[in-house]
Amino acid sequence: EDKVVQSPLSLVVHEGDTVTLNCSYEVTNFRSLLWYKQEKKAPTFLFMLTSSGIEKKSGRLSSILDKKELFSxxxxxxxxxxxxxxxxxxxxxxxMRFGAGTRLTVKP
Amino acid sequence: SQTIHQWPATLVQPVGSPLSLECTVEGTSNPNLYWYRQAAGRGLQLLFYSVGIGQISSEVPQNLSASRPQDRQFILSSKKLLLSDSGFYLCAWSRDRGYYEQYFGPGTRLTVT
Structure with missing residues (x-):
């Protein structure tokens, strides 16, 4: 059965901090992995990762995929x-097989 | 550019009443369309997807159904709502199933009382 685990489930930090969000997966016929940001309503697309070890970057956000260890x-x-x-x-x-998500709260 | 619409934005319905949620996409043709449900504090659960007019695949057994009467229109329905149908319903589209990212509509928050 497909499984997607995100950690931590929630995280509270202060402005200026750096955070790392984790995603591990077990999916048959894996093609790629996507990250989304969901504020109040619809999730918005951040990244699609297809190849291991190649970092995708957008401003202060970056993401990487490890297909051998099955995580991002x-x-x-x-x-x-x-x-x-x-x-x-x-x-x-x-x-797409979604994880439960990580709720990030950034305090001023 | 492509735009995806959903309505209504919020809905409160009694148990046993029917349901119809509508989703339309603009700016693209022959999109793949999806219905998801998100329960509070949970990830998104895929309910239905459609690769073309009249073609509907169901991911989970339930009292909901979906239809695609036109290329860019996707409808989620129920004949009799259950309390457990409450949630946030999202419609999404993609260019090709399994190869491209999906883009989501604004969602409908359904409360069954």
Whole structure:
């Protein structure tokens, strides 16, 4: 059975801190892994990772995939209050299999 | 650019009443369409997906159904709602199932009382 585990489930930091969010997965017919940010409503797409060891970067956010060890991490440096959200990872075979998410709270 | 719409934004319905949620996509043709449900504090659960008009696949058995009467229209329905149907319902589209990221609509928050 497919399994996606995100950790930690919740995290509270102060502005300026760096955070690392983890996602481990067991998915048959794995093709890629996606990260989403969900604030109040719809998740918004952050990254799609297909190859191991290649970091994807967008501003203060970066992510990397390890297909051998079956995990991915999402890093956020110099966090801001606007980074407060639920971060979802979703391995993709034919469909996305979402984890429960990490709820990040950034305090001023 | 592509846009995805969902309505209504919020809905409160009594147990046993019918349900119809609508999703439409603009700016693309022949999209793959998806319905998800998100319970409080949980991840997204895929309910249905559709690769074309009239083609619906169900991921989980339940009292919900989906239909795709037009290329860019996806409808989630129920004949009789249960309390357990409460949740946040999200529609999404992608270019090709299994190879591209999905983009989500604004969602419908359903409360069954």
């Amino acid at each position: 991490i999402l890093n956020i440096t110099a966090t801001q209050t606007g980074d407060s959200a639920i971060y979802l990872c979703a391995p993709l075979d034919n469909d």
